[in-house]
C-alpha cells in the first residue's frame with residue numbers, strides 16, 4: 352500500500368516524531384518543567400522549511416511553538432501535542448561584517464557564538480549574561496545584558512530581521528521595510544512570526560573586563576545596601592552589578608555581588624572600592640577576556656533542572672526587605688529543597704530609557720529588575736510549590752518597594768514563568784496578561800497582530816489578541 356506523502360516529506364531538515372530515538376532530546380528544554388510532549392518536531396533548514404511546517408500544522412490543526420535557545424522557563428517554546436519549529440540545529444550560524452559593524456545571526460543561535468565571533472574583530476553587542484541562552488527569545492522580549500549601560504537592550508541593537516509570517520511570507524523588518532513589524536518584534540516576543548536571521552549593531556569593545564563574584568556574609572548586608580543606595584543613582588556607563596541573595600553549598604544564606612567594570616582590574620577595584628572595603632568572605636573578581644564575561648554564570652545556570660522564574664521591578668535598594676528575603680532563602684533551601692536566588696540587577700538604564708516608549712513594543716520602565724529563581728533537581732513537579740514560595744518573597748519585596756505600579760509588579764516579560772500558561776489556548780485572561788506586558792503599546796500591537804497573524808498561530812508567549 353502506498354504511504355501518503357505529506358508536506359513533512361518535502362522538508363529539507365529533520366522531522367522527529369515520538370517514536371524516534373532522538374525525540375526525548377528534541378523536546379528537552381533548559382528547564383525540565385518547560386518540556387511538553389509535542390506531536391512533531393521539525394529541525395528546519397531555512398525559511399522555506401518553516402513555511403512548509405506552518406502549512407502542515409494548519410492542515411492538521413496542530414498548535415505551533417518555535418524554539419530558539421529553549422531557555423524560556425514558561426514553556427513558550429514547547430507545545431503539548433503540537434508542532435515545534437526548531438531553529439537551533441541549523442539556523443545557528445553567525446557572520447560578522449566588521450567594516451559595517453554588523454552581526455548576521457541565525458534565529459536559533461546562542462549568545463556564546465555571537466560573543467566569540469564578534470570579539471575576533473574587537474566588536475560586541477548587548478547579549479544575555481548566560482551565554483547558552485538563545486538570541487531569539489531574549490532579543491524579541493527586550494534583552495538586558497552587561498553592556499546595557501552603554502548600548503541599551505539587545506532589541507535596541509537590532510537593525511534588521513528576516514521574518515517568516517503565519518502565511519509563509521518571508522519579510523524583511525527594519526526601519527525602512529515593514530516598519531510596523533520591526534516595531535512589534537522589538538519587545539513583542541515571538542507573536543508575529545519566525546525570525547530566521549537577526550542583524551545586530553556591533554560596537555568596539557576592549558578585549559578584557561573586570562568581572563566576577565564577590566561574596567559577603569549576611570552581617571555585611573546593611574553596609575552593602577547603604578553603599579548601593581549611593582552608588583546606583585550615579586553608576587557610570589562602564590559599571591554594572593548583580594546582587595544576589597542566595598545560599599552556599601551548605602544552604603547558608605550569602606549575599607553575592609557579581610561585579611562588572613568595562614575596564615582593567617585596577618579601574619574596577621577603584622570604582623568598587625567602597626564595596627570591597629566592607630570585607631567580603633571570598634573575592635573572585637578579576638580581569639577576564641570579554642568573551643568569557645557571559646560564561647561566568649554558566650556553571651550555576653546549566654540545563655536539566657526544574658525552574659521557576661519571576662520578575663518584579665525595584666524602586667530603590669531596601670535593607671529591611673533584602674534581609675528578610677536573604678533569611679527566607681536559607682529557610683527555603685533547607686526546608687523545601689529549592690536552590691533559591693533573588694537577583695537584584697543593577698544595569699544602568701539611561702540608554703534603555705533614552706529610547707521613546709512608543710518607538711518599540713518593549714515596555715520601558717525607569718526601575719531595574721529583580722529576578723527570583725527557584726531551581727530543583729529530580730523528576731518531581733514542583734512548579735506550583737515554587738510559584739507559591741516565590742509569591743511570598745514577592746510580597747516581601749513589594750512591601751519594601753512602596754509605589755510599585757501594577758506593571759512594575761508584573762516585572763520583565765522574559766522573567767515570567769507564567770507567560771505561557773497557555774496549554775488551554777488563548778483566552779481573554781491571557782489578553783489581560785498581554786495588556787500588562789505591553790502597557791500603552793498594546794492597542795498598536797493588536798493592529799499589527801491582525802495584519803501579520805490574524806489567526807494567532809504564534810500564541811505561546813503573552814499572546815496578543817488581534818484587533819477586531
Ligand SMILES: Cc1cc2nc3c(=O)[nH]c(=O)nc-3n(C[C@H](O)[C@H](O)[C@H](O)COP(=O)(O)OP(=O)(O)OC[C@H]3O[C@@H](n4cnc5c(N)ncnc54)[C@H](O)[C@@H]3O)c2cc1C
Nearest residue numbers: 419420421422423428458480485487488489494495541546
Ligand atoms: C539561564 C538564563 C539566563 C538568562 N539571562 C538573561 C539575561 O541576561 N537577560 C535577559 O534579558 N534575559 C535573560 N534570560 C531570560 C531569557 O531572555 C528568556 O528565557 C528567553 O525566552 C530565552 O530565549 P530562548 O531563545 O533561549 O528561549 P526559547 O524558549 O527558545 O524561546 C522563548 C520564546 O521566544 C520565541 N523565539 C525564540 N527564538 C525565536 C525566533 N528566532 N523567532 C521567533 N520566535 C522565537 C519562542 O517561540 C518563545 O516564545 C535568561 C534566562 C535563563 C534561563
